[in-house]
Amino acid sequence: MFRFEDYSITDVNTRKVLQCILEKGPITKRRIQKNTGLSWGGVYNSISKLLDKNVILETGQIRKDTPGRSPNLFDINYKENLSVGLDVTLGKIIGVVSHLDGKCIYSKTLSMKSNLSQDVIEGLLNVLYEIYDFVKEADYIKTIGLALPGSTIKGWDKEGLEHPFHGIFPKNLKDLVEEKFGAITGIFTDPDCLLASEINNLADKSNKDIIVVLRWSYGIGLSMLMDGKIYQGSNRMSGEIGHTVIDPNGELCSCGKRGCLETYASLQSLIRKIGPVSNFKEILNLYNNHDPYARKIVDDAMDKMSIILANTINIIDPTILIIGGEFASLPKEVFESFKAKIYQHIMIGSETQILQSNLDDKATALGAALLIRDKIYYEVFELK
Numbered sequence: 001m002f003r004f005e006d007y008s009i010t011d012v013n014t015r016k017v018l019q020c021i022l023e024k025g026p027i028t029k030r031r032i033q034k035n036t037g038l039s040w041g042g043v044y045n046s047i048s049k050l051l052d053k054n055v056i057l058e059t060g061q062i063r064k065d066t067p068g069r070s071p072n073l074f075d076i077n078y079k080e081n082l083s084v085g086l087d088v089t090l091g092k093i094i095g096v097v098s099h100l101d102g103k104c105i106y107s108k109t110l111s112m113k114s115n116l117s118q119d120v121i122e123g124l125l126n127v128l129y130e131i132y133d134f135v136k137e138a139d140y141i142k143t144i145g146l147a148l149p150g151s152t153i154k155g156w157d158k159e160g161l162e163h164p165f166h167g168i169f170p171k172n173l174k175d176l177v178e179e180k181f182g183a184i185t186g187i188f189t190d191p192d193c194l195l196a197s198e199i200n201n202l203a204d205k206s207n208k209d210i211i212v213v214l215r216w217s218y219g220i221g222l223s224m225l226m227d228g229k230i231y232q233g234s235n236r237m238s239g240e241i242g243h244t245v246i247d248p249n250g251e252l253c254s255c256g257k258r259g260c261l262e263t264y265a266s267l268q269s270l271i272r273k274i275g276p277v278s279n280f281k282e283i284l285n286l287y288n289n290h291d292p293y294a295r296k297i298v299d300d301a302m303d304k305m306s307i308i309l310a311n312t313i314n315i316i317d318p319t320i321l322i323i324g325g326e327f328a329s330l331p332k333e334v335f336e337s338f339k340a341k342i343y344q345h346i347m348i349g350s351e352t353q354i355l356q357s358n359l360d361d362k363a364t365a366l367g368a369a370l371l372i373r374d375k376i377y378y379e380v381f382e383l384k
């Protein structure tokens with residue numbers, strides 16, 4: 001069994017050195033010192049710690065023509081430090097294996113026909129077994145991150161709060177996975193995981209930026225990065241824009257209220273209304289082929305979403321709003337007209353940039369792998 005204490009890197013200097021090796025490795029101690037600004041002793045200590053924990057390795061020596069000993073090169077021990085991420089949604093479970101730098105080296109998708117909690121747990125464990133079959137050396141997997149729909153996690157300590165899976169979702173899921181697989185496990189809400197992936201993908205970012213990511217998928221949720229941290233709210237209930245009420249006399253929502261945004265605009269509700277379709281791709285085909293009913297439903301979903309997102313921008317004033325999830329695969333021209341609708345409702349003078357995510361459907365699973373990696377190695381949100 002892995003113990004958090006054995007693996008986690010807690011001191012700031014060692015994290016700095018690790019981050020430097022991730023970005024610039026293979027690299028010599030001298031160059032690490034130059035890049036991090038740490039003392040020679042500091043670099044020496046951090047390198048020893050990282051070698052002890054098997055996080056880095058010596059990969060050879062720089063060739064040089066002058067006499068004297070050639071300096072050693074250090075790089076990440078990618079092979080033996082893997083992080084696994086799982087994205088558990090209503091329609092499918094996606095699992096990924098990633099390197100410490102976030103590079104995906106394997107993925108597995110399992111379509112789910114049932115939304116019964118016990119079937120979802122079984123599916124989740126099966127995806128993990130397949131991942132371990134692929135990796136072969138179980139010890140190489142150090143961390144497992146699980147992305148679950150926000151209400152599933154938030155409902156654990158709240159009597160009677162509904163979540164999208166039927167039946168009771170086990171509170172001890174983290175312990176269950178840690179016991180079975182022996183890797184440090186963390187559970188996160190799915191929009192937070194998507195946010196982690198988007199941040200990892202953004203070229204220009206700074207600690208001053210407020211970045212909001214929408215996951216528009218089977219459910220609808222937001223995640224917000226403020227001051228380099230994910231904003232959670234006082235009860236971890238922030239970002240639940242799917243359950244903002246549009247019409248109090250509207251359709252009954254899974255949360256028990258009526259007329260929430262999700263009843264108009266979630267992929268789940270679109271599939272139910274437009275049927276017989278089972279995923280966003282099929283809905284998009286109908287939309288592109290000018291099916292009048294599908295067009296009406298999807299256009300209505302975009303109208304409602306544009307109002308709620310404009311309200312969100314007015315309240316938060318983010319630097320960037322990234323729209324991700326299945327709806328990020330809207331054709332460019334449709335997305336541009338959707339964006340124009342949002343801008344129509346925003347206060348004049350707003351400078352929020354609205355972006356269509358260009359990440360694939362593995363992004364949330366990968367984000368879960370990144371978030372749990374953070375707990376052990378270094379923070380994805382340590383921005384420049």
Ligand SMILES: [Zn+2]
Pocket residue numbers: 242243244253254255256257260262
């Ligand atoms: Zn609701």
